[in-house]
Amino acid sequence: MARRDAPVPGGRLLSYYDRLRQRMLETAERKSHKLGKPAVEALLLVPDVFVLLVRLALDRRVPGEARALIGGALAYFLLPFDLFPEAVVGGVGYLDDLVLATAVLSQALGGELEPYARRYWNGDQELRVVLHDISKAASTLLGRDLFGRLQRLLARRGVHLRGPAPPPAGSPRGEL
Secondary structure: OOOOOOOOOOHHHHHHHHHHHHHHHHHHHHHHHHHOHHHHHHHHHHHHHHHHHHHHHHOOOOOHHHHHHHHHHHHHHHOOOOOOOHHHHHHHHHHHHHHHHHHHHHHHOOOOHHHHHHHHOOOOOOHHHHHHHHHHHHHHHHOHHHHHHHHHHHHHOOOOOOOOOOOOOOOOOOOO
16 A cells, blocks of 8 residues: 555656666676676666655655756656767666766755655665765766766756765876
Protein backbone atom coordinates (compact mmCIF):
# COMPACT_ATOMS: atom_id res chain seq x y z
CA MET A 1 0.00 0.00 0.00
CA ALA A 2 1.46 3.36 -1.06
CA ARG A 3 1.83 6.12 1.54
CA ARG A 4 -0.44 9.09 0.92
CA ASP A 5 2.40 11.56 1.47
CA ALA A 6 4.82 9.93 -0.96
CA PRO A 7 4.49 10.90 -4.60
CA VAL A 8 4.24 7.84 -6.78
CA PRO A 9 5.88 8.22 -10.18
CA GLY A 10 3.70 7.26 -13.12
CA GLY A 11 4.14 4.06 -15.07
CA ARG A 12 6.31 5.69 -17.73
CA LEU A 13 8.80 6.94 -15.16
CA LEU A 14 8.90 3.60 -13.37
CA SER A 15 9.45 1.96 -16.73
CA TYR A 16 12.33 4.38 -17.37
CA TYR A 17 13.77 3.50 -13.96
CA ASP A 18 13.61 -0.23 -14.79
CA ARG A 19 15.26 0.31 -18.19
CA LEU A 20 17.91 2.49 -16.61
CA ARG A 21 18.63 -0.12 -13.93
CA GLN A 22 18.97 -2.82 -16.58
CA ARG A 23 21.23 -0.64 -18.71
CA MET A 24 23.49 0.13 -15.73
CA LEU A 25 23.72 -3.58 -14.84
CA GLU A 26 24.63 -4.46 -18.43
CA THR A 27 27.18 -1.65 -18.65
CA ALA A 28 28.74 -2.64 -15.34
CA GLU A 29 28.98 -6.25 -16.46
CA ARG A 30 30.47 -5.44 -19.88
CA LYS A 31 32.84 -2.66 -18.83
CA SER A 32 33.85 -3.60 -15.29
CA HIS A 33 37.37 -4.63 -16.35
CA LYS A 34 37.93 -1.24 -18.04
CA LEU A 35 36.11 1.02 -15.58
CA GLY A 36 37.27 -0.30 -12.25
CA LYS A 37 35.32 -0.85 -9.08
CA PRO A 38 34.60 2.82 -8.13
CA ALA A 39 33.05 3.60 -11.53
CA VAL A 40 31.01 0.38 -11.55
CA GLU A 41 29.71 1.12 -8.05
CA ALA A 42 28.83 4.65 -9.14
CA LEU A 43 26.95 3.39 -12.22
CA LEU A 44 24.87 1.07 -10.05
CA LEU A 45 23.71 4.11 -8.03
CA VAL A 46 22.38 5.94 -11.09
CA PRO A 47 18.80 4.51 -11.04
CA ASP A 48 18.35 5.15 -7.30
CA VAL A 49 19.56 8.74 -7.61
CA PHE A 50 17.26 9.22 -10.61
CA VAL A 51 14.17 8.00 -8.75
CA LEU A 52 15.09 10.16 -5.74
CA LEU A 53 15.17 13.21 -8.00
CA VAL A 54 11.77 12.29 -9.45
CA ARG A 55 10.18 11.82 -6.03
CA LEU A 56 11.57 15.08 -4.69
CA ALA A 57 10.54 17.00 -7.82
CA LEU A 58 6.98 15.64 -7.55
CA ASP A 59 6.55 16.38 -3.84
CA ARG A 60 4.80 19.73 -3.55
CA ARG A 61 5.94 20.07 0.07
CA VAL A 62 9.56 20.37 -1.07
CA PRO A 63 10.40 24.10 -1.20
CA GLY A 64 10.02 25.59 -4.68
CA GLU A 65 13.64 26.73 -5.03
CA ALA A 66 14.92 23.24 -4.20
CA ARG A 67 12.35 21.65 -6.54
CA ALA A 68 13.50 23.90 -9.39
CA LEU A 69 17.13 22.94 -8.82
CA ILE A 70 16.21 19.25 -8.60
CA GLY A 71 14.04 19.56 -11.71
CA GLY A 72 17.06 20.91 -13.59
CA ALA A 73 19.14 17.91 -12.49
CA LEU A 74 16.33 15.62 -13.56
CA ALA A 75 16.16 17.28 -16.98
CA TYR A 76 19.92 16.80 -17.35
CA PHE A 77 19.39 13.08 -16.68
CA LEU A 78 16.70 12.83 -19.35
CA LEU A 79 18.38 14.87 -22.09
CA PRO A 80 20.16 12.53 -24.49
CA PHE A 81 22.97 14.97 -25.27
CA ASP A 82 24.88 16.56 -22.43
CA LEU A 83 28.58 16.91 -21.56
CA PHE A 84 29.13 13.12 -21.68
CA PRO A 85 26.27 11.94 -23.93
CA GLU A 86 24.84 8.49 -23.29
CA ALA A 87 23.74 8.37 -26.93
CA VAL A 88 27.39 8.47 -27.98
CA VAL A 89 29.36 6.74 -25.21
CA GLY A 90 26.73 4.34 -23.88
CA GLY A 91 25.87 3.68 -20.25
CA VAL A 92 29.06 5.21 -18.89
CA GLY A 93 27.63 8.52 -20.10
CA TYR A 94 25.44 8.56 -17.01
CA LEU A 95 28.45 9.27 -14.80
CA ASP A 96 28.24 13.02 -15.43
CA ASP A 97 24.49 12.89 -14.76
CA LEU A 98 25.21 11.18 -11.45
CA VAL A 99 27.89 13.68 -10.44
CA LEU A 100 25.64 16.62 -11.35
CA ALA A 101 22.70 15.11 -9.44
CA THR A 102 24.78 14.44 -6.33
CA ALA A 103 26.15 18.00 -6.37
CA VAL A 104 22.60 19.37 -6.61
CA LEU A 105 21.32 17.04 -3.90
CA SER A 106 24.25 17.85 -1.61
CA GLN A 107 23.46 21.54 -1.88
CA ALA A 108 19.69 21.10 -1.62
CA LEU A 109 19.78 18.67 1.32
CA GLY A 110 20.32 21.33 3.94
CA GLY A 111 17.58 22.07 6.40
CA GLU A 112 14.04 21.02 5.56
CA LEU A 113 14.79 18.83 2.54
CA GLU A 114 16.79 16.11 4.28
CA PRO A 115 13.80 14.28 5.84
CA TYR A 116 12.14 14.06 2.41
CA ALA A 117 15.29 12.76 0.79
CA ARG A 118 15.75 10.15 3.52
CA ARG A 119 12.14 9.02 3.07
CA TYR A 120 12.46 8.65 -0.69
CA TRP A 121 15.95 7.17 -0.90
CA ASN A 122 15.98 3.52 -2.08
CA GLY A 123 19.72 2.91 -1.98
CA ASP A 124 21.40 0.43 0.32
CA GLN A 125 23.88 2.96 1.71
CA GLU A 126 23.14 6.07 3.75
CA LEU A 127 22.32 8.90 1.32
CA ARG A 128 24.80 11.37 2.82
CA VAL A 129 27.57 8.77 2.48
CA VAL A 130 26.67 8.20 -1.18
CA LEU A 131 26.66 11.94 -1.91
CA HIS A 132 30.00 12.39 -0.17
CA ASP A 133 31.62 9.42 -1.91
CA ILE A 134 30.46 10.45 -5.39
CA SER A 135 31.51 14.07 -4.82
CA LYS A 136 34.92 12.95 -3.58
CA ALA A 137 35.44 10.65 -6.59
CA ALA A 138 33.89 12.96 -9.20
CA SER A 139 37.13 14.12 -10.80
CA THR A 140 38.43 10.57 -11.06
CA LEU A 141 35.13 9.25 -12.42
CA LEU A 142 34.87 11.91 -15.12
CA GLY A 143 38.45 12.86 -15.82
CA ARG A 144 39.83 16.32 -15.19
CA ASP A 145 38.59 17.99 -18.37
CA LEU A 146 34.99 16.79 -18.15
CA PHE A 147 34.96 17.43 -14.41
CA GLY A 148 36.10 21.02 -15.00
CA ARG A 149 33.41 21.59 -17.64
CA LEU A 150 30.72 20.22 -15.32
CA GLN A 151 32.06 22.27 -12.44
CA ARG A 152 31.80 25.46 -14.53
CA LEU A 153 28.29 24.55 -15.74
CA LEU A 154 27.11 24.03 -12.17
CA ALA A 155 28.80 27.19 -10.91
CA ARG A 156 26.76 29.23 -13.42
CA ARG A 157 23.66 27.78 -11.69
CA GLY A 158 24.97 28.52 -8.21
CA VAL A 159 25.86 24.90 -7.39
CA HIS A 160 29.27 24.18 -5.91
CA LEU A 161 31.09 21.04 -7.04
CA ARG A 162 34.28 20.54 -5.07
CA GLY A 163 37.37 19.93 -7.09
CA PRO A 164 40.01 17.38 -6.31
CA ALA A 165 42.45 18.17 -3.53
CA PRO A 166 45.62 19.78 -4.84
CA PRO A 167 48.58 17.42 -5.09
CA PRO A 168 50.97 17.39 -2.13
CA ALA A 169 53.90 19.78 -2.41
CA GLY A 170 56.71 18.31 -4.45
CA SER A 171 54.57 15.75 -6.26
CA PRO A 172 54.59 15.80 -10.07
CA ARG A 173 51.63 17.57 -11.68
CA GLY A 174 49.54 16.10 -14.46
CA GLU A 175 49.43 12.56 -13.13
CA LEU A 176 46.30 10.85 -11.90
